[in-house]
Amino acid sequence: MFIIMVGLTFAAFGLLFGFAFGWLLHRGKVTDYNVIIDQFLLRDFTVLKVMLTAIIVGGVGVLALHQSGWANYHIKDANLLAVGLGASIFGVGMVIYGYCPGTGLAAIGTGSIHALVGAFGMITGGILYALSFDWMQAHVLAVWRFGKVRLPDLTGIPDLVWFIGLTAIATAFFVFIERHTVPPHLRRSPR
Amino acid sequence: MVTHTSDLSYSLSYSHTVDWSPYLAGAGIGVLSWIVFAVVDQPIGITTALSQLSAGAAIPFLGSDAVSANSYWAGNPFVLDYGVIFLAGTLLGAFASALLSRRFHIETIPSVWRERFGPSVAKRLSAAFLGGILTMFGARLAGGCTSGHGISGGLQLALSSWVFLAVMFPVGIATAHLTFQRQA
Numbered sequence: 001m002f003i004i005m006v007g008l009t010f011a012a013f014g015l016l017f018g019f020a021f022g023w024l025l026h027r028g029k030v031t032d033y034n035v036i037i038d039q040f041l042l043r044d045f046t047v048l049k050v051m052l053t054a055i056i057v058g059g060v061g062v063l064a065l066h067q068s069g070w071a072n073y074h075i076k077d078a079n080l081l082a083v084g085l086g087a088s089i090f091g092v093g094m095v096i097y098g099y100c101p102g103t104g105l106a107a108i109g110t111g112s113i114h115a116l117v118g119a120f121g122m123i124t125g126g127i128l129y130a131l132s133f134d135w136m137q138a139h140v141l142a143v144w145r146f147g148k149v150r151l152p153d154l155t156g157i158p159d160l161v162w163f164i165g166l167t168a169i170a171t172a173f174f175v176f177i178e179r180h181t182v183p184p185h186l187r188r189s190p191r
Numbered sequence: 192m193v194t195h196t197s198d199l200s201y202s203l204s205y206s207h208t209v210d211w212s213p214y215l216a217g218a219g220i221g222v223l224s225w226i227v228f229a230v231v232d233q234p235i236g237i238t239t240a241l242s243q244l245s246a247g248a249a250i251p252f253l254g255s256d257a258v259s260a261n262s263y264w265a266g267n268p269f270v271l272d273y274g275v276i277f278l279a280g281t282l283l284g285a286f287a288s289a290l291l292s293r294r295f296h297i298e299t300i301p302s303v304w305r306e307r308f309g310p311s312v313a314k315r316l317s318a319a320f321l322g323g324i325l326t327m328f329g330a331r332l333a334g335g336c337t338s339g340h341g342i343s344g345g346l347q348l349a350l351s352s353w354v355f356l357a358v359m360f361p362v363g364i365a366t367a368h369l370t371f372q373r374q375a
Contacts, residue, residue: 018280028216086333093325121323
């Protein structure tokens, strides 16, 4: 059943891009359980700094690639009941686990035993979701379904205006944060 | 094998090169997204590939036929593809970074957890397992996680992904305050 579906090139790309992603997550400190919990306790804004910077830098570049025909968009369905419910369960789960799926896998590489145990939990969660999929499809996934919509299409506000606005808000927010907070992980002794 | 230097100035300057600014790491992930979108024509994501692995893990329990017949796994079959190899790469990349920065350490109970819930290993590992179940279930129901929705969907200005972010963060903040802050 375990079929090698990809050529060697794609396998190499998977390893290379995954490696870079894991490396960046660790250098950005978001593989640290304490940093993630402190974000949700609003004591350390490292997670938001990493994510919003990635969204803005990534978004402007992918927009340019898309407009010059070098990249396609891959938009997820806006079935908003499922997204809302799923995001709520995810928010609770992420605080109890202390990681999200990507940072959890990366944290295993840094020696986190509890991240590894939680990864087995994620595999179990994947099995439970697959078993409940038919029910979800009948009762949840079809509710408030708006399709693969992008905010610029929905609002008529152009992409670039969104990114300028996001950059302005993020800059103002982070200037404020840098002036008024010292992340606890910078006060803790590095390990 | 980790050797610690007692030379403070060395360890300070060394730690400076190891501790990237979160903005630099975020920008790095953004640039990585450009490359991934252009080269493999798919966004960075984790839980689609994880659900393929859960199909493999379910085979001993449910049987190969039941797994093949499942309508969800029909779309996310147990195959070793780019996405699954990406997961291995993520683990290895963090491992290499931790090793080279001398930050690799076996951690069972992190300090923020210990301060609130004490030194019980069983308690922490049970919570991690339960949290892992909820995290994955929620991600699959929503259609993605902090990577697939949060970063990749967010940077494409997808409605679904911004709804995910707008719900996930407040719920996480509320959960953290309810569970981690001791009642006065």
